Amino acid sequence: MSKHENQSLISALHDCMAACNHCYDSCLKEDDVKMMAECIRLDRECADICGFFEQALLRDTPFKAELAKVCAEICEACGKECEKHDHDHCQECAKACFNCAKECRKVA
């Protein structure tokens, strides 16, 4: 069943979507929001594509490889921005992004 076949990818997408939404929310509450503007922007792009791709996988999309490729690219860009910032939510988000990019690359 498709659900099990892609389980590690599905988990990575879900963790990354959750981390990005949490980082986005936390960045908006930081004192120096301006410094976090690019992080906020990329968190949203990344959360959106991960949530999108996870749902697509769960309905056995015929476009797994194509979506994995674009998702990996967005996760990498978001991870690179997040890792520049010392906040725990940014560091955790970077880890989730890089892990998700790695899982996406396996099927891209």
Place this chain on the structure above:
Amino acid sequence: MSKHENQSLISALHDCMAACNHCYDSCLKEDDVKMMAECIRLDRECADICGFFEQALLRDTPFKAELAKVCAEICEACGKECEKHDHDHCQECAKACFNCAKECRKVA
């Protein structure tokens, strides 16, 4: 942290979204697709709102109660349609929908 505060709701939303996408995909592969048309339609509506609400919760949306209300209504409608059908994917989806509706009602 918001993530933990809503953990059982978040899990219920995610399980429901996954069950609805799986049921949708499986219905499209059944022999009698016509009999499943309403199930296909409601599975998509339900998957979409559950995925939407889960993401919104993970970014600490100010509209938790409002979204929980509409999500509960859609989950109940989807569960009622799914439980009419004997397929395992429909029966499992109905359970996930009713559980999610119950969790949504707690915060609506």
Place this chain on the structure above:
Amino acid sequence: MSKHENQSLISALHDCMAACNHCYDSCLKEDDVKMMAECIRLDRECADICGFFEQALLRDTPFKAELAKVCAEICEACGKECEKHDHDHCQECAKACFNCAKECRKVA
């Protein structure tokens, strides 16, 4: 046809979604991002629900009234935040939000 029946609502949702995404993007580029944090947050919530509801209408969702209600509430909240700020993108967004809320209320 459903598309025409709801045409003024669909247009209002689309204009609001576009205005919110533009305001979100513009707020992230402002000098004083911190002052715009709540606007950024509500722009995203509002863009997401308007885009969601527009798509649902275009597929003749059975949940028109329920979605219209939550969408109106989110549009009003976003409009009230946007109208506090002098930027053109905020003022235009507030107008689009209030117009969309009004259209939603007609079918809620």
Place this chain on the structure above:
Amino acid sequence: MSKHENQSLISALHDCMAACNHCYDSCLKEDDVKMMAECIRLDRECADICGFFEQALLRDTPFKAELAKVCAEICEACGKECEKHDHDHCQECAKACFNCAKECRKVA
């Protein structure tokens, strides 16, 4: 402004999203739903990615080229399926898909 720069692409995405949602809804109401199963599936995939990409463009996403590429691929696949069927909604959807794919290719 980004909104105008991409206007023909944004219009093509929106038209394609609307046509796919209308075709999806109409296919579910046809007598021979089974024959339309693949059309239903691809209509949803295509509507979802077009709606996603349109929103991303409206917030000046840094991932325009990457999203345009995957969107073009999904639009082409959906158009090829739709054009097999004689229903007006399928033929109109095929046209919208091919036009959208063409617009996406210009920026991919």
